[in-house]
Amino acid sequence: MEYVQLLDDIEKAKSGNELIRQEIINSHKPFIINVVSHISKRYISWSDEEASIGLIAFNKAIDAYNADKGREFLSFSYLLIKRDLVSYFRSNSKYSNHLSMDMTNEEMQTTAYEIETSIQDYQKAVYNEELVGEILELNTALEEYGIKFEELERFCPKHKDTRAMIDSLVSVFTKDTELVHEMTRKKRFPSTAFLRRYGYPHKTIERFHKYIITLIIISLHTEWVHLSAYIGIGNDGRERAHA
Amino acid sequence: MHKQGVVVKITEQNIVILCNDGTFQNIKRSRDQIPLLGERMVIEESKSVSLYTYLRAAAIACVLLLIFFSYGRFLRSDAAVAYVVAIDINPSIELQLNDELYTIGLVPLNEDGEKIIDAVQYKGKSLDETIELIVSQSVLQGFLDHKGKGLITSSIVPVRDEKALDDSRVNSIIQNALVTNKLEAEVQVATDEKETMDKAHELGLTVNKYKIYKSLMDKGFSISLEEVKENSIEKLVNLVGKPSDDNSHDSKELLNNNKDMMEKTGEYTDRPPYTNKAEEAERPVQTDNSHGLEMDEIEEIDETDEESTAKEDAEDIEDEDIDSEDKEDVDKEDMKDTFKDLEEDANEKETIDEKEDDDDEEDEEDNEEDDDDNDDDSSEDVEEND
Numbered sequence: 001m002e003y004v005q006l007l008d009d010i011e012k013a014k015s016g017n018e019l020i021r022q023e024i025i026n027s028h029k030p031f032i033i034n035v036v037s038h039i040s041k042r043y044i045s046w047s048d049e050e051a052s053i054g055l056i057a058f059n060k061a062i063d064a065y066n067a068d069k070g071r072e073f074l075s076f077s078y079l080l081i082k083r084d085l086v087s088y089f090r091s092n093s094k095y096s097n098h099l100s101m102d103m104t105n106e107e108m109q110t111t112a113y114e115i116e117t118s119i120q121d122y123q124k125a126v127y128n129e130e131l132v133g134e135i136l137e138l139n140t141a142l143e144e145y146g147i148k149f150e151e152l153e154r155f156c157p158k159h160k161d162t163r164a165m166i167d168s169l170v171s172v173f174t175k176d177t178e179l180v181h182e183m184t185r186k187k188r189f190p191s192t193a194f195l196r197r198y199g200y201p202h203k204t205i206e207r208f209h210k211y212i213i214t215l216i217i218i219s220l221h222t223e224w225v226h227l228s229a230y231i232g233i234g235n236d237g238r239e240r241a242h243a
Numbered sequence: 244m245h246k247q248g249v250v251v252k253i254t255e256q257n258i259v260i261l262c263n264d265g266t267f268q269n270i271k272r273s274r275d276q277i278p279l280l281g282e283r284m285v286i287e288e289s290k291s292v293s294l295y296t297y298l299r300a301a302a303i304a305c306v307l308l309l310i311f312f313s314y315g316r317f318l319r320s321d322a323a324v325a326y327v328v329a330i331d332i333n334p335s336i337e338l339q340l341n342d343e344l345y346t347i348g349l350v351p352l353n354e355d356g357e358k359i360i361d362a363v364q365y366k367g368k369s370l371d372e373t374i375e376l377i378v379s380q381s382v383l384q385g386f387l388d389h390k391g392k393g394l395i396t397s398s399i400v401p402v403r404d405e406k407a408l409d410d411s412r413v414n415s416i417i418q419n420a421l422v423t424n425k426l427e428a429e430v431q432v433a434t435d436e437k438e439t440m441d442k443a444h445e446l447g448l449t450v451n452k453y454k455i456y457k458s459l460m461d462k463g464f465s466i467s468l469e470e471v472k473e474n475s476i477e478k479l480v481n482l483v484g485k486p487s488d489d490n491s492h493d494s495k496e497l498l499n500n501n502k503d504m505m506e507k508t509g510e511y512t513d514r515p516p517y518t519n520k521a522e523e524a525e526r527p528v529q530t531d532n533s534h535g536l537e538m539d540e541i542e543e544i545d546e547t548d549e550e551s552t553a554k555e556d557a558e559d560i561e562d563e564d565i566d567s568e569d570k571e572d573v574d575k576e577d578m579k580d581t582f583k584d585l586e587e588d589a590n591e592k593e594t595i596d597e598k599e600d601d602d603d604e605e606d607e608e609d610n611e612e613d614d615d616d617n618d619d620d621s622s623e624d625v626e627e628n629d
Binding site (some may be wrong): 031034035122128129152156157158 | 277
């Protein structure tokens with residue numbers, strides 16, 4: 001989903017497409033929970049009250065968002081979430097110590113200043129919103145393969161040579177349209193078919209398979225320009241990610 | 244060493260980072276460390292490096308230790324023995340195999356076995372290769388012959404509580420070795436228990452021979468361990484088939500007679516009377532000749548069958564003596580026919596034949612039952628006796 005696509009979807013949701021609205025919310029859930037946790041300064045899970053507040057706020061953002069206001073959607077959502085959370089904190093005495101530094105208890109209204117600083121905070125921390133969008137989309141894609149981000153460390157090769165081999169494997173795979181089709185259809189790496197065609201060691205594929213799938217997915221989504229830069233796809237060699 | 248990366252997820256314990264080099268890393272986070280998705284982070288490599296290199300070093304050390312200790316295992320035969328496969332032709336040999344079916348030891352259980360083992364390089368060879376070597380060596384040293392059929396018995400003893408090694412596999416290995424050496428022989432394979440093997444070892448025998456020894460003893464034969472050890476399995480098996488009601492049997496006699504019976508052609512390899520299968524099939528089972536128990540009929544080393552048929556034969560023989568010579572003659576005629584073919588083969592080694600016959604003559608005079616065990620030459624003698 002490119003950014004343009006997102007804006008498009010928001011418009012559709014605004015005009016009443018509930019299915020698309022739900023899709024937007026689902027794909028942004030990691031974002032919502034992350035923002036809520038960040039603002040609450042503690043790890044929040046979906047069973048917490050704060051999470052539902054964040055969810056409602058996000059939904060409002062979909063309706064309130066206006067693309068030509070010169071603000072990007074995520075920063076805008078961030079703002080709305082923060083505002084609602086702060087209200088919640090204020091009405092909930094146990095949070096009186098947890099309010100972020102730049103808010104004073106007296107201020108009930110969202111001033112223009114407030115809005116600006118919130119946005120700035122967000123944008124300072126997250127240099128590139130587009131990258132966040134890509135991360136969210138990657139997360140959605142990985143879910144279909146039963147892969148979680150936190151699992152991937154285990155499946156990453158440490159050795160330079162292995163990494164080089166895997167890079168070449170990914171490159172070869174993505175050029176093979178049949179295999180790609182097979183993989184996206186079944187949501188599994190077609191190792192038998194792949195091994196039959198190409199001579200890559202079967203053990204390596206097994207040992208690193210989740211990471212390999214991840215790399216392939218990123219390669220296939222050429223629109224994820226920032227993520228691709230991190231992976232080093234489309235470039236020669238690594239250490240090229242600056243985005 | 245520092246690595247740059249971007250936060251892709253927060254979990255209860257960790258922050259998941261996608262690093263510049265395209266790998267994912269989980270960093271432990273403190274309770275109030277909640278970065279936003281997409282935030283940049285710089286991580287210290289050193290911690291992970293030291294852990295990693297430490298683990299690597301430990302792993303390498305373990306591997307080296309393993310190699311060091313496992314090397315010794317091949318030299319200590321008992322330590323890693325998973326299977327013992329005993330083979331008896333004339334030489335008695337036990338193969339000690341590890342669980343990968345590689346030979347870690349060869350133990351001779353008689354003199355002939357020693358001769359074979361001394362000539363064979365078996366260390367680290369697979370079961371197939373070792374058996375092949377033993378068979379070829381047996382041919383080279385004359386224990387197995389191209390001319391006749393021998394008998395090879397083998398028993399498999401799983402030493403630890405291992406999965407049993409398939410009889411038919413060992414059978415086919417031996418068969419293959421025979422084919423390679425262009426030989427024919429009867430092959431019998433059985434699986435036995437460790438306890439049986441231990442008892443056998445106490446007496447210095449292989450399991451195969453021990454079982455035969457036991458059955459001979461049960462029948463009242465007095466046979467010495469030495470004789471069991473040094474004689475071929477074929478002879479002993481045939482002994483088992485002999486009528487056994489005369490307890491005064493001297494085992495030596497039997498062995499000599501057996502020898503005579505078997506070695507019609509004077510070859511010193513043992514083979515059963517019938518090498519012509521077609522004739523064997525035609526042959527009525529109920530002959531006086533207890534040795535006529537076709538080797539094929541001995542499916543397993545099942546002594547009961549042999550005993551009962553032997554007993555029948557014994558009865559027949561007794562009747563013979565009482566009744567008439569006619570029966571004998573008739574039977575002898577039959578035997579003559581059967582042995583005709585064999586005799587043709589035998590002509591080459593007549594001299595040896597004659598020597599043995601001399602011995603037999605003396606014995607046969609005393610022994611009525613020897614009537615059965617005759618080839619054409621000695622049958623004449625018997626007739627004389629009668």
